[in-house]
Amino acid sequence: MAFETIFALASGTGRAAVSLMRLSGPDSGAILDRLAQGRPKPRMATLRRLHDPVQGDVLDEALVLWFPGPRSYTGEDVVELHLHGGRAVREGVASALLALGARPAEPGEFTRRAFLHGRLDLTAAEGIADLIDAETMIQRRQALRQAGGALAARYGGWAERLTRLLAHQEAAIEFSEDGIPNKLEQEVRDGAAGLAAEINGHLADGGRSERLREGLWAAIVGAPNAGKSSLLNALAGREAAIVSARAGTTRDIVEVRLDLAGVPVWLADTAGLRDTPDEVEAEGVRRARRRADEADLVIAVFATDQPPDAATLALLNPQILVVANKTDLQPAPATIGGMKPVPASALTPQGLQPLSAALEALVAQRAGLSDEAGLTRPRHRAALTEASAWLNEAYDAALPELTSESLRAALRALGRLTGRVGVEQVLDVVFGDFCIGK
Numbered sequence: 190m191a192f193e194t195i196f197a198l199a200s201g202t203g204r205a206a207v208s209l210m211r212l213s214g215p216d217s218g219a220i221l222d223r224l225a226q227g228r229p230k231p232r233m234a235t236l237r238r239l240h241d242p243v244q245g246d247v248l249d250e251a252l253v254l255w256f257p258g259p260r261s262y263t264g265e266d267v268v269e270l271h272l273h274g275g276r277a278v279r280e281g282v283a284s285a286l287l288a289l290g291a292r293p294a295e296p297g298e299f300t301r302r303a304f305l306h307g308r309l310d311l312t313a314a315e316g317i318a319d320l321i322d323a324e325t326m327i328q329r330r331q332a333l334r335q336a337g338g339a340l341a342a343r344y345g346g347w348a349e350r351l352t353r354l355l356a357h358q359e360a361a362i363e364f365s366e367d368g369i370p371n372k373l374e375q376e377v378r379d380g381a382a383g384l385a386a387e388i389n390g391h392l393a394d395g396g397r398s399e400r401l402r403e404g405l406w407a408a409i410v411g412a413p414n415a416g417k418s419s420l421l422n423a424l425a426g427r428e429a430a431i432v433s434a435r436a437g438t439t440r441d442i443v444e445v446r447l448d449l450a451g452v453p454v455w456l457a458d459t460a461g462l463r464d465t466p467d468e469v470e471a472e473g474v475r476r477a478r479r480r481a482d483e484a485d486l487v488i489a490v491f492a493t494d495q496p497p498d499a500a501t502l503a504l505l506n507p508q509i510l511v512v513a514n515k516t517d518l519q520p521a522p523a524t525i526g527g528m529k530p531v532p533a534s535a536l537t538p539q540g541l542q543p544l545s546a547a548l549e550a551l552v553a554q555r556a557g558l559s560d561e562a563g564l565t566r567p568r569h570r571a572a573l574t575e576a577s578a579w580l581n582e583a584y585d586a587a588l589p590e591l592t593s594e595s596l597r598a599a600l601r602a603l604g605r606l607t608g609r610v611g612v613e614q615v616l617d618v619v620f621g622d623f624c625i626g627k
């Protein structure tokens with residue numbers, strides 16, 4: 190495969206003190222020779238004047254780094270130019286690189302090359318994409334773990350075991366007498382069943398790491414005027430939703446993004462639940478119910494100065510967080526609908542304290558924070574589910590050849606996950622959501 194030499198700005202495009210231009214591919218060294226009159230020592234930051242190859246004028250004085258492959262991010266010859274941050278400098282250097290035969294990189298192309306040159310597997314590449322997008326401390330930790338190869342090690346280990354099982358199965362077929370199942374075959378079947386059980390255990394994590402990557406969905410529901418919008422605003426620290434003394438103020442769903450205990454949470458404010466002849470409000474109530482259905486976490490708000498309303502009481506279950514708001518007016522009752530409410534007052538920071546604490550604890554629990562590397566994407570779940578199903582087929586197969594076939598199919602499913610097999614189909618999915626320059 191012939192690779193072109195690509196370049197991209199690896200830092201942001203705004204005004205900045207320093208911009209990082211990155212170059213990768215077979216001509217990187219030659220381009221650097223022309224641009225900076227020679228290459229510095231490998232991996233040594235060196236100050237150089239960069240010249241326009243056509244007009245010869247000075248483009249910038251830059252810190253230049255030269256990484257000969259394969260010891261580089263992409264595994265190819267890589268050049269890093271730490272430029273002064275102005276737009277004119279960046280554009281001048283980019284034109285020079287174009288003139289010298291490099292082309293602008295596609296999104297994710299640097300990491301794609303790293304993958305193609307065997308520097309990382311697909312799950313690690315995804316980890317890097319997640320690391321770039323990480324917004325909270327715990328997301329960052331999870332992405333770093335994945336980028337560092339935690340999932341690659343686990344899935345790669347499974348693929349190795351599976352490859353061994355397949356080899357043993359082939360041997361068993363080779364040496365079997367009159368098609369009578371032998372001891373080796375039984376061992377392979379047991380191995381397949383054991384591996385399936387392990388994969389199923391990994392799948393049964395309730396989507397913890399996926400949720401951590403995507404964020405948790407929470408919804409506030411309750412009667413009109415319970416103070417839902419006030420609580421949302423207080424939790425968000427800004428006036429995201431309209432608050433008024435008129436019942437039926439909120440109609441559309443208003444969403445804010447919170448960082449609770451390091452977990453990203455989309456918190457939705459919804460219309461107050463009640464029967465209403467108002468068409469628009471009624472649609473709001475329908476949306477509120479739907480959102481409560483879909484949410485990972487539902488917060489049911491009651492106001493202490495009103496008797497609990499039937500519509501909200503009907504939604505209660507042990508998974509729901511029950512809140513008694515407006516405790517500045519009346520103390521919270523001991524129970525609402527048989528559940529112990531968290532007292533709250535949206536009017537003061539102290540009044541919000543118990544609710545914030547309860548939410549953080551619940552979110553940490555729902556996100557199931559653990560140090561285990563869990564699967565983070567639907568792609569992982571699909572491939573593992575398939576592998577596990579094929580392993581069960583391998584165990585149940587009536588003929589040794591069918592066991593082989595099923596093991597091979599399971600291996601293909603695992604291979605798609607790490608990128609060892611069936612790579613073409615998954616590449617675009619994996620690299621599509623990268624940003625340029627990575």
Ligand SMILES: Nc1nc2c(ncn2[C@@H]2O[C@H](COP(=O)(O)OP(=O)(O)OP(=O)(O)O)[C@@H](O)[C@H]2O)c(=O)[nH]1
Pocket residue numbers: 411412413414415416417418419420431432433434435436437438439440459460461462514515516517518533534535536
């Ligand atoms: N005293 C007191 N008043 C509150 C509290 N929270 C909200 N309120 C008041 O209650 C009224 C309704 O508040 P909202 O936040 O609009 O209530 P809501 O549940 O969003 O109402 P809808 O959107 O109409 O369903 C407003 O006048 C708020 O100022 C509280 O903790 N204590």
Ligand SMILES: [K+]
Pocket residue numbers: 413414432433434435436437438439
């Ligand atoms: K209101």
Ligand SMILES: [Mg+2]
Pocket residue numbers: 417418419430431432438439458459460461
């Ligand atoms: Mg409201």
